[in-house]
Amino acid sequence: QVQLVESGGGLVQPGGSLRLSCATSGSIFSPWAMGWYRQAPGKQRELVASITRAGSTNYADSVKGRFTISSDNAKNTVYLQMISLNSEDTATYYCFANIVQSGTHWGQGTQVTVSS
Numbered sequence: 001q002v003q004l005v006e007s008g009g010g011l012v013q014p015g016g017s018l019r020l021s022c023a024t025s026g027s028i029f030s031p032w033a034m035g036w037y038r039q040a041p042g043k044q045r046e047l048v049a050s051i052t053r054a055g056s057t058n059y060a061d062s063v064k065g066r067f068t069i070s071s072d073n074a075k076n077t078v079y080l081q082m083i084s085l086n087s088e089d090t091a092t093y094y095c096f097a098n099i100v101q102s103g104t105h106w107g108q109g110t111q112v113t114v115s116s
Contacts, residue, residue, distance in 0.1 A: 002026045002105045006095050008080075009110030016114070017083045022095030022107055024076040031097035034071060034078035038091035038112075048093070049080060062088070085114045 008020040024031060035050030035058075049059045049069040057069055068081040078095065095107035 002097070002099065002102060004095050004097055004105055004107035006093070006107040006110040009093060009112045011113045011115065012085055013116050014086055014114055016085050017081070018085065018112060019082070020080040020093055020095075020110060020112075022078050022097075024097045024105070027076075027099055027102065029099050029101045030073065030076055031099050033098040034076075034096065035069065036078075036080050036093050036095055038089075038093045040088075040091040043091075045094070051078060082112075085112075087114050090114045 003026045004022055004024050006022045008018060010018060012018050033050055033052045036048040037045050038048050039045040047060055048063055049067055051057045051069045051071050053073055059067060066084045071078045090113050092109040092111050094109045097105045
């Protein structure tokens, strides 16, 4: 069974930084793409950033220049470095992994709260 384990969320002051990690396990096949969605209370889930196994990246306009997604293909792990955080970044962040043979898999979510 494919599992995604996230870490790195927490409480941070406005202007601060956090780094999220998400490790995939349980599949003999590697993801062709991984990334992060987020969902704030009362709002729809939105794509934050994604990265393909070849290294192509995609970002939401709201995080461009502040968030950086990267991956370690050997470890099937994706990272999200977040800087200059503000209150609008407060949300639950969900990692996903797209595996051709088994579809899209999701992490349990990690809370990011930006508050003074």
